[in-house]
């Protein structure tokens with residue numbers, strides 16, 4: 001190569017870097033990042049995984065034995081998305097009846113937005129207007145816990161008994177969402193804010209109402225300004241004193257839910273700012289040593305003997321990646337997400353499966369059924385239906 005062409009290669013490289021700093025290449029150290037199972041088999045594997053958790057469903061309260069209420073809300077996401085992507089209605093009655101049950105039993109139950117997001121996936125596939133109403137009711141409820149521009153200016157908001165910092169690190173705290181309604185709880189966090197972004201962006205897409213789009217942009221801007229390090233979404237900030245959770249206190253679902261919200265926000269705004277941010281976070285998150293080794297198999301939330309909140313985080317991450325895959329025409333992004341999903345899929349099937357039972361430890365060994373292990377697996381099984 002001549003010096004002249006070397007220089008021009010370097011210049012082109014720099015220009016390319018400026019436009020898209022992220023590396024969307026697939027690491028060759030990943031374990032089995034391809035798949036040759038036909039669609040019909042992938043649909044069966046996912047539905048069999050769902051059928052294996054259903055005996056734990058208590059239709060009297062819409063909960064699954066062995067997992068917590070927010071995790072139960074996530075099971076219905078997987079059921080609705082399976083029908084959406086497999087183009088079936090197998091899970092419709094379970095989804096509609098149990099979401100209606102949950103929303104009728106628990107007033108203000110859903111401060112975290114999980115059940116409302118499930119209701120939106122249900123609306124997307126079944127077009128049942130009650131599902132949309134549940135999502136709107138939750139949006140109205142959570143919206144009261146969002147720091148508005150005027151709350152940030154006054155340093156106070158109704159429902160909270162302490163002084164707010166209007167800005168932290170020089171940028172406004174507007175858009176952050178409190179994760180607990182308790183009046184003295186000072187924490188705002190990425191998962192509650194990410195769920196609100198996602199809920200708002202989907203509602204904007206469905207209804208065309210600008211208030212939802214503006215809410216999604218305000219909250220997406222808050223995470224962008226306050227809670228990202230090295231393109232990984234961090235956990236929480238104290239709205240009273242600006243202190244932050246440690247950068248090591250990091251979980252897949254924070255990045256996953258933000259990726260999902262940004263994907264929908266990219267669609268509804270057409271603003272490449274959000275698309276580029278989403279690409280940066282996907283590229284970092286699927287290769288992060290915070291939750292996986294060089295084989296690429298997620299090791300977060302591996303808990304064979306007991307449930308804990310962390311078990312379901314990786315399912316939320318995979319669900320967010322699937323939304324990004326489905327909405328994007330960027331072939332590098334789609335190949336990366338397809339490969340990452342197949343790494344998890346092959347790990348589950350090769351290392352962690354006993355029949356249709358899946359361990360929450362995706363490296364294995366396989367074990368008998370646990371509700372939390374099954375919950376964690378479902379989104380991977382559903383993602384593999386489409387991301388192949």
Ligand SMILES: *[C@@H]1O[C@H](CO)[C@@H](O)[C@H](O)[C@H]1NC(C)=O
Nearest residue numbers: 354355356357367368369370
């Ligand atoms: C799945 O788990 C259930 C409950 O532990 C058990 O009865 C069943 O035999 C398991 N299936 C396989 C194939 O291991």
